[in-house]
Amino acid sequence: MKRVLHRLRHNVEAxxxxxxxxxxxxxxxxxALANGMTSGATRAADAWILQWCRSAGAHGGAWGPAWLPDVxxxxxALGSPTVLILVGTAVWAYLLLARQTRMAWLSALSCLGGWATSTALKGVFMRERPEFSFHGTLAGGYSFPSGHAMMSAIVFLTLAMLIARLAPRTRLRLYAMGVATLLSGLVGMSRVYLGVHWASDVVAGWMAGVAWALLVWAIAHWLQIGQEDSR
Incomplete structure (x- = not known):
């Protein structure tokens, strides 16, 4: 029985x-969300959520205390290209120093591929952003899916998964994944609060980013098993 369980544990497909x-x-x-967006099914909910984040409609101030918009x-900014490039480069270098060469290049390719995919998806759907009067920060380009939400999920979750593979304890792995999830969630919510994205843009970005990170995790797991079997 132990032998069967051992084989199952090391079975790549399982x-x-x-x-x-x-x-x-x-x-x-x-x-499904993209289909709902293109058919107009999400329009009412998107408009309601965006209005809820303002205290007096499109020309009113943002909801909450005066310091909240600055926060x-x-x-x-944690989901901006500058910050994500800095974080990605730092983790890439860490993985190289840890002699995890395959994982280092996998993380780099994941981030670059995710950015290319996000850009391509925006070009496919070509959804306009909310009206400029809603904007609480600078933003340009198309809206669906949210690049900040998608790329923060891709970068933070992918890097957390790769780092978690080096963590010796389960609670450290859970901590890494929890921090990554929290950061991505906050970035996405900030985009709606600041009026530069519809809520469906952000949810779609999260979905695409999580799917991408899971695929990268699967590839990383496959590479690690292949490396162990070759020893």
């Missing part, structure tokens, strides 16, 4: 089943 299945489900959710602008 270990990759859950992340690939979850990634497939998340992608299905993204496609949200600081949070939204």
């Amino acid at each position: 270990q990759l089943l859950w992340p690939l299945g979850l990634a497939t489900g998340t992608l299905w959710g993204f496609l 949200m602008r600081d949070i939204t």
Whole structure:
């Protein structure tokens, strides 16, 4: 019995089943949301949420205390290309120093590929952003999916997954994943609060980013098993 369990534990197909299945489900959710967006099914909810974040409609101030918009602008910067490049480069260098060469290049390719995919998706859907009167920070380009939400999920979750593989304890792995999830969630919410994205843009960005990160995790797991088997 122990031998059977040992083989099952080291079976590549069995270990990759859950992340690939979850990634497939998340992608299905993204496609369903995209279909709802293009058909106009999300328009009423998007408009209500955006209005709720303002104290007096499009020309009113942002909801909450006077300091909250500044805090949200600081949070939204965590999903900016500059910050994500700095974080990605730092973790890439860490993985190289830890002699995790395959994982280092996988993380780099994941971030670059995710950025290319996000840009391509925006070009496919070409959704306009909310009216400029809603904007609480600078923003340009198309709206769907949210690049900040998608790329923060891709970068933070992918890097957390790769780092978690080096963590010796389960609670450290959970901590890394929890921090990554929290950061991505805050970045996405800040985009809606600041009026530069519809809520469906952000949810779609999260879905696409999570699916991408899960696929990268599956590849990383496959590479690690292949490396162990070659020893």
